[in-house]
Amino acid sequence: MPINVGDRIPEVTLKRLREGLETIDTHALFDGRKAVLFAVPGAFTPTCSARHLPGYVEHFEDFRNRGIEVFCMAVNDPFVMQAWAKSQSVPDGLQMLSDGNGDFTRALGLEMDASASGMGTRSRRFALYIENGVVRAAYIEQPGQFEVSGAEHVLAHLPA
Structure with a gap:
């Protein structure tokens, strides 16, 4: 079952590259702050790279x-996420997170089977607005859609 508004973010570790490879706990990442976590099915994929x-x-x-801090996540390795960030001129403060094995994606209940495209299990496209580790708004796309998880839509619909 997908994560819902009012649910606490599950505790899982993710990877990111900063001054080296880091492992970071999701509770440490999201507790004590306001954040938007958006996820894409894959780095360098068409909609993800052209629009999301x-x-x-x-x-x-x-x-x-x-x-609000901004985090981008994909079921890709941290080196791919870093290369994608460079290719997209991602500003330093926008953190690129790797859920390489899909553990966090599964814990959120937001995985999808992209095997038909040769991509295996990936994340659905979504954005979550999180306050102090608790989901306050969820913008979860239907497969193949890009309507509610984009930055403009999320900004326009953030809770007061």
């Missing part, structure tokens, strides 16, 4: 001005 990530890059300061 670029929207968050473009509106990054709008989120920051509201005191």
Whole structure:
């Protein structure tokens, strides 16, 4: 069952590259802050690269001005996430998270089978607004859609 508004973010570890490979606990990542976590089916894939990530890059300061940190996640390894960030001119504060084995995606109940495209199990496209580790709003796309998880939609619908 997918995560719902009011649910606490499950505790799982993710990877990221900063000054080296880091393992970070999701509770440490999201507790004590406001955040938007958006997920894409895959780095370098068409919609993710042409629309989803670029929207968050473009509106990054709008989120920051509201005191909201922004995190991008995919079921890709951290080296792919770093290369994608560089290719997309992702600002330093927008954190690129690797859920390489899909553990966090499964814990959220937001996995999808992309085997028909040769991609295996991936994350559905979504965005979660999180306050102090608790989901306050969930923007979860239907398969093949990009309507509710983009930066502009999330900004326009953030809870007051």
